[in-house]
Amino acid sequence: MDTPTPRLTSLAHGGGCGCKLDPGILRGLLASQPAAGPFERLLVGNETADDAAVWALDDGTCLIATTDFFTPMVDDPRDFGRIAATNAISDVYAMGGRPILALAILGMPVGRIAPETVAEILRGGAGLCAEAGIPVAGGHSIDTPEPIYGLAVIGTARREHVRRNGDARAGDALILTKGIGVGIYSAAIKRDGLPGDGYAEFVATTTLLNRVGPDLATDADVHAMTDVTGFGLLGHGLEIARASGLRLAIEAGAVPLLTHAAALARDGFVTGASHRNWAAFGADVALPESFPDWRRHLLTDPQTSGGLLVSCAAGRAAAIRDRIRAAGYPLAAIVGRVETGPAGLRVDS
Template sequence: MTDAPRLTSLAHGGGCGCKLDPAILRRLLSEQPAAGPFERLLVGNETSDDAAVWELDDGTCVIATTDFFTPMVDDPVDFGRIAATNAISDVYAMGGKPIFALAILGMPVGKIEPAIVASILRGGAEKCAEAGIPVAGGHSIDTPEPIYGLAVIGTCRREAVRRNADALAGDAVILTKPLGVGVYSAAIKRDALDEAGYRDFIATTTRLNTIGIALAAEPSVHALTDVTGFGILGHGLEIARGAGLTFALEAGALPFLPRAEALVQEGFVTGASHRNWNAFGAEVDLPAGFPDWRRHLLTDPQTSGGLLVTCAAAQADAVLARIRDAGYAAATRIGRMAAGPARIRVDG
């Protein structure tokens, strides 16, 4: 194979932007039988959380998750690194520490050279090594599009488990990474992102969300989730629904990748952004005259995005300082949880 195709050309979507429509996913989950009366199952599919949690006899909990997707970049090592970082994040978002991973691999045999597949696996293994865990096995199949990801197992103590549904009225809301990954990925697919932009993109999508372990040890931190394919609105809405509260989002406070606002105004919008708004826009209150380009940034699908954190307002400054001191320079306080219907109210 002399002229290898671009990885992104082999996939209809990329990254977490290829998730199922959130409205369809909610309907599918609502039609599934309850997980059953398993008292040790502390977190199942009832809260749209990031992973399942099972308590063992001694108060230790096992956290289990899986995440995989099609390429959003053409460099195979970078694809593997992003996918692995994204999958491991679900364990951190529950307050746990990952202990090992299993690879999930689907490749179009005959369209991709084995060396490229090996590079994808190497990139994933590199991020697992950075997280201090082995890739202990996995499964592979022949698929029409390239697919890679991980099943990840982690552990934590019961008191450290953080669901996305436990925010309290008055909580401050903090986001640990900048938004705009979907916009950048749209630009990458059309060869419209320069080298500096690509470096920014890789830096954020391969930054492990290890801060989740420390946040779960803070009694003032009440809820955690990571922001992925449904954007800041979709995952913020999951927190609002779970808590039965209104998420008052300060749009002007949101952190973005340097070129995100300019690129979205140039038309770099993913299909998933439109799909996300159609799925849950009725549960979002926007200010009068809020421009479409800004709305697209709020529904922009993130891949390996930051953690969304709710914590007691009195400790918010200390929590934010701890996050920034850990290396998440873009971490920002972006709103608060308020009494009211389970909706998002966008201010600013």
């Protein structure tokens, strides 16, 4: 009798960007590391927790380099590969760059997962890379206790088009390009609580490439960008605030949500990472009085392959939002503003 094939998610302790290190621990680890050094051409390193490293070449072109990988948040191997690839490529888009090639990062529990399943993960990732117009040109694989898949991605941008997370300006408006709720959906998937149409929406948003990023970066009124992933909207908003030395105000009622996210959050479908995120950075966030926990969980919900958070000139925010929607991101919304003040974040009702 054949041994049943285990669910991918049953082989991992967590899934997607929800398995990132605690943001407080990560900040401490990075703070304890030596500076990257006096490399004149290193325009972006790890000093502001930005999305990727940026290296300037002689002709005004910049190389953008990143890596991202995680454990499964879905059981379909092809979907896992596609989601992981989309998420990794996003870091290049968030810096204003265009990807040019990828290398696969693969860790699989040999003997616990069928080779055919692993091949399907790789096919899913390669297929998504083909949609982005780049090859998977190589990679590395090891035997691991849990399934792991992701990419190292190289991209390029003109130096003037690189967008950092630390260049927000006081008075800017904030635009979010995708709906929030991926972590909540993931929790519901694991507990068989996701409504029937939810899985298709989940896959659609997590495999939607943030390719609008480099187009936005050609606009001088777009000042800063980052992608919203494992630390949630508040965590990545705080990264912009700290890097820019400014204060962000998020309008909770304006934040776009996946269809069932609010109802599922009310019903308790939240991830451990959401609690972890709040414990790590909640002291730097001002909430309205009587703000319910389920609404807070939406704002700390870990996003796998989430949208871009864009800081842009307020006078052009509506036009930029409409441009993003027309490019294929119908939930894009103006969700807040950048203010003077000590680095931190405030949530308004």
